[in-house]
Amino acid sequence: MSxxxxxxxxxxxxxxxxxxxxxxxxxxxxxxxxxxxxxxHSSGDLLAQSVPRSTMTHHLKILREAGVTRTRPEGMRCLISLRRNDVDARFPGLLDAIMAHGRSGRSADSRAAAS
Amino acid sequence: MSxxxxxxxxxxxxxxxxxxxxxxxxxxxxxxxxxxxxxxHSSGDLLAQSVPRSTMTHHLKILREAGVTRTRPEGMRCLISLRRNDVDARFPGLLDAIMAHGRSGRSADSRAAAS
DNA sequence: TACGATGTACGACGAACACCGTACATTATC
DNA sequence: GATAATGTACGGTGTTCGTCGTACATCGTA
Structure with missing residues (x-):
């Protein structure tokens, strides 16, 4: 296995x-x-958010299979990077346009019905 | 009902x-x-693709509820339009960047260099 | 009123997703 | 070899999505 x-x-x-x-x-x-x-960035690095490791692995897999990121084993960690060149080559300007708002795109999403 | x-x-x-x-x-x-x-465009206009009416209604609903489009009843039809101003105001450049590739987002290389 | 056209509402189904806990594999260190 | 750290693989559950057929509501017209 691998x-x-x-x-x-x-x-x-x-x-x-x-x-x-x-x-x-x-x-x-x-x-x-x-x-x-x-x-x-290592998986744990991205894991800053409070989500279990296995859940993060799942999200990382979707990102990887969509061709957005590349995952590379390094020692006992996994290093993840953006496939910027590939994405930009196929869809110029797309990533920049989207990620320009990637931080603020969470305004009134707080549907978290109280607590 | 309405x-x-x-x-x-x-x-x-x-x-x-x-x-x-x-x-x-x-x-x-x-x-x-x-x-x-x-x-x-009317719903039927967008329906050019071979998908049932009810399926199209579903997709149009998702688009509408995401705030991407606006649906307006007109006589016995529904007229749908892009909420360009609203989307652009909140996410400048996003729509253009995405839709610039909306047609070629298919599969392998369609090196159509726009024109 | 009756009819046809347009489009929605509803219900159903299979597939995929989001989430998680747990077990396993790999690597580094002791 | 034993241990700890990192991260994946493998289930499992509940939800949502994509699809469709059918029934219903609305509008325009005969």
Missing amino acids: PRKFLHPDAAELTLHRILFALSDPTRLAAVSELMDGAE | PRKFLHPDAAELTLHRILFALSDPTRLAAVSELMDGAE
């Missing part, structure tokens, strides 16, 4: 609706927002 | 992830693509 093996879609296979879906979740949006600095 | 009544979210309530989700489906992407001309 639990340290990740499948990434080819750059030419990226589809717009898949990418948009990958970014249509607050948790994933926040993760990508962190990755916008161009650096590699 | 089957001719539609609820639209307030402009200030639009959220990025909701909009991205609304655009994360090929059928809806195609519909919005048609609406990019700024004109009002």
Whole structure:
């Protein structure tokens, strides 16, 4: 087995609706927002939000399979980075336009009915 | 009852992830693509694609509830239009960046370099 | 009033998603 | 080898989505 093996879609296979879906979740949006600095971040690094590890793995998988991120095993960690070149090549300006608002896109979403 | 009544979210309530989700489906992407001309289109007009009316109604509802479109009853038809101003005001450049690729968001390389 | 056209509302179904806990694999260190 | 740390894989549950058929409401017209 190879639990340290990740499948990434080819750059030419990226589809717009898949990418948009990958970014249509607050948790994933926040993760990508962190990755916008161009650096590699470990899964635990992105895990700043209060969500279990297994849940984060799930979101990271969706991001990866949409072709938005690349995951690379490094030692006992996984380093995740944005596939900026690939995404930009196929959809110029898309990532920037979306992530320009990635931080503030959570205004009145607080549907959290009290507590 | 008021089957001719539609609820639209307030402009200030639009959220990025909701909009991205609304655009994360090929059928809806195609519909919005048609609406990019700024004109009002009837539901049947958008229905060019081979999908049942009820399915289209569903997609239009998602678009409407995300704040992407506005639906207005007109005679025996419904006229749908893009809420360009509202979306642009809240997320400048987002719609243009996404819809610039709305047509080619298919599969493999469609290197149509726009023109 | 009756009819046809347009589009919604409702219910149903299968598939995919979001979430989580737990177990396992991998790596580094002792 | 034993241990701890990191993160995945594997279920499981509940929800939502995408799809469709059918029934109903509305409007325009005969």
